[in-house]
Amino acid sequence: MDTIFYNGIIDTQDEAYPVCSAVAVKNGIITALGNDEEILPLKEKDTELIDLKGSFMVPGFTDSHMHFLFYAQEKGQIDLSGVKNFREAADLCSKYVESARENNRWIRAAGFNQDFWEEKEIPTRMDLDRIADDVPIVMRRTCHHITVCNSKALELAGLLSERKETSCREMGFYEDGTPNGVVREMTQNVISEAMPPLSDWELKELIQSAAKDAARQGITEVQTDDFALIPGDCGERILKIYREMAEQDQLDVRIYEQCSVETTDGLQRFLDNGHKTGESHGFFRVGPIKIIADGSLGAHTAAMTEPYLNEPSVTGVLNYTDEEMEQLVAMAHAHHLQTAIHCIGDDALRQAVLALRKAHLKNPQSDIRHGIVHCQIMNREQQNWFQKLNLIAYIQPVFLRYDMNIAEDCVGKQLAASSYNWRRFADLGVHLAGGSDCPVEKFDVLPNLEYAVTRTNPETGQSWFPENSLTVREALKAFTLEGAYASFSEGVRGTITIGKYADLTVMDRNLLEIPPEEIHNVKILLTMTGGKVTYREAI
């Protein structure tokens, strides 16, 4: 044996052997389960014995939807989330000026919120110029809707010459009509595109660091939509980077790429490049085609069948006509590509389901596992379609932290009650895969589990339709076995079973016995992925 864990509470989530105290691992695979007396004698000379000291082990977590590279990229930014005023922010950035000047890089900072600053004011171009005016500097607000730039950054982005009277850009101006450095919404993309792209080497370093963070949260696989990070090359560079890292054993977490595609032309290039769902390079596999049907609830861009109650002129935005969506889905389906379709509003869901149903009827494919990502606003009839079409529901329980404050205002109490209704999904037997949508939310799994069960913000105590909750066991399944199902890996992952990969997560308390509202306080002690310890803390 390579590793033997013993003296634990091992919740296998395999009904064929629900609980044991010890597990043996060799060559990355679970080889034996039992009590300590049965398993400890398997120790060989080089076996590492790990005393779980009564801690709680479950199958390694899977996050079924996030944007891992975006998270990784943000790791390359200066973190302003804790600073108390602009002075502190400036001091943090100052440390990087010399290195940025030498290496011809930008200084990128993110996460400030001036509401928590003493001065309560968003800084402007002149403030940032005082840190440096020959090196481009940008600071993004925590909301992602605002970026403040210094003059050099604006200049490189071609925005310094904009003037208040003539500009159609989403940006702010001083009283003299010159840009004040505050850039909003989509105009932020003009800034991003002006930045020198990260090299493969830089991206790999960031991914390795991000994977360590994921392992720290007990995560063993992320299903991630990354292609938008590098627009224009249909994801080829990202697929290559992940593939190289997998081949060189540099990934501490399994990656299942949700390949974002916007058009049938883009999909054709993806196919021409030889990719397909299931293409496997060890820890890196190519996953579904990701299609984005609509926007977000907060921005009122989620596409609704009825106008937003709090903005009656608006029904949100469909990114495709029904015909376009049908074409795109039909093409993916005909090539036996899994799809994962972002739908937040009920009209987006209607469109996606219509396209999926037609694809199924026209061109039957076996075991294709299409799904809807987010699937938030829906009535009961629309929820039934998940059952009828055997669709995966990719849910992000922690979204409730924010959405519980706005959903009823947007769609009214009745529709809100049948939205985010995971209880009924579970009762319908729908495959529920849990995820974080990180970096929109943190990918910390435990708070996400807690929201699934309590639907209560632990900071405010506010609960939202608690009758729509999952049980702890159901929530665990969403982040383990059902996550594995979503990536066609339930034969080798998702339960602790002999012959499955040793993807294991250990924590300090038994989730099934503590009050659910304490789940977010549970600590991850150890994570193993494919037999490799990727995180270990005090055990």
Place this chain on the structure above:
Amino acid sequence: MDTIFYNGIIDTQDEAYPVCSAVAVKNGIITALGNDEEILPLKEKDTELIDLKGSFMVPGFTDSHMHFLFYAQEKGQIDLSGVKNFREAADLCSKYVESARENNRWIRAAGFNQDFWEEKEIPTRMDLDRIADDVPIVMRRTCHHITVCNSKALELAGLLSERKETSCREMGFYEDGTPNGVVREMTQNVISEAMPPLSDWELKELIQSAAKDAARQGITEVQTDDFALIPGDCGERILKIYREMAEQDQLDVRIYEQCSVETTDGLQRFLDNGHKTGESHGFFRVGPIKIIADGSLGAHTAAMTEPYLNEPSVTGVLNYTDEEMEQLVAMAHAHHLQTAIHCIGDDALRQAVLALRKAHLKNPQSDIRHGIVHCQIMNREQQNWFQKLNLIAYIQPVFLRYDMNIAEDCVGKQLAASSYNWRRFADLGVHLAGGSDCPVEKFDVLPNLEYAVTRTNPETGQSWFPENSLTVREALKAFTLEGAYASFSEGVRGTITIGKYADLTVMDRNLLEIPPEEIHNVKILLTMTGGKVTYREAI
């Protein structure tokens, strides 16, 4: 759509959509489920509409262990099971004399039981010679332990010159010392080997006919151990015949071959020939390595840890030493071949489990699905090993018809109570795959389901440890989803789910609502395999 079934009670066995009334099929795949109002509008010009008239549909049955080719071969024999005296048997055989003489074939008849004949006497060589003396004729008794031959058959087998005083053969003699034509036990093989082998063409005809019989019982896949039919070529000819039939779309039932191997040399040849578990040719796939660890309970050759209570000098027969079994299993396991090990006695089980455990520990393999075929005699601790090693239990509930009469005499009440204990297997969450072992028993699924639930012989009313019964739903699962699991096809078979193959079985009554003791009277009305109607009766 190619086919729409409607107006039925469709028990999908998929918790995501348990019951509906209509299902649409296209290109062999289930494309839509729902009520009639939803599904009937999918009708196109060429769609075949099938009105189920309230009948009951379940996922197509899988028989997880039988000897399909042996059954098929017996189809080439004259059936004597209904005859009332030797005269009738002779008349039946007479019809084939001319054709056999012309084609240089043997006349083979089987299934007589002289206990039910008016004369109560086994016929002899001279009797058969009166049918024909220039054409070889054999008649096998229903028990398979006795074959009666005419002079020509004995002559061709080299047995006509045997004499009572000097022979060591298991055969009978007249008072004058010459053979009386009655050949017993293993000496029957001398007869079989003298017969001209069946040509590929003949075998294919028999397989097609046998597949029709299987379809008549609602069977859509058979997992079958056939290699012994043609000794000496490691199954190559059988694999070729099935492969050709699959490629030419001549199979009405899916075949998953349980490849019987006796030695590591034989296994090496199997590997050298390029075979492996999962090798797929459409309706024909190569399954596990079948290993036979011991004999049978009735013959007291099942290997026991304690002597037979009713024959204290005997503990049965292990076909291998522990070391030989370990080597064979380790070699299969190391090549990622699934194994299915025939174990009837508890000592055989001990040996197989030991070998499997060592193989797992020494050389971990992912998702390999080893199993034990028959797994009859065992104590509770031995039963636990199925759980711990994640072993499939291949059970044949209908075996109880006979075994309930002998098991307690062989092993005593206590061990009998923990043997054939499917209830506890189910409670342990063990994968239970149902089968018939046909032609040992008929492959009729419905009586087999009934035995699983009632453990009662419907003819005698005798019940045996009824507390060890499965529920109807569990029994159905054993012959559907768990059968599919055993052949790695649960992603595409075993439930009625969109995207799975259209393997469907329709019967005239709802198994879940009728008294279990009536299940054997239920009639199969229609069978569909991969979208093709393979049996249809009055619907």
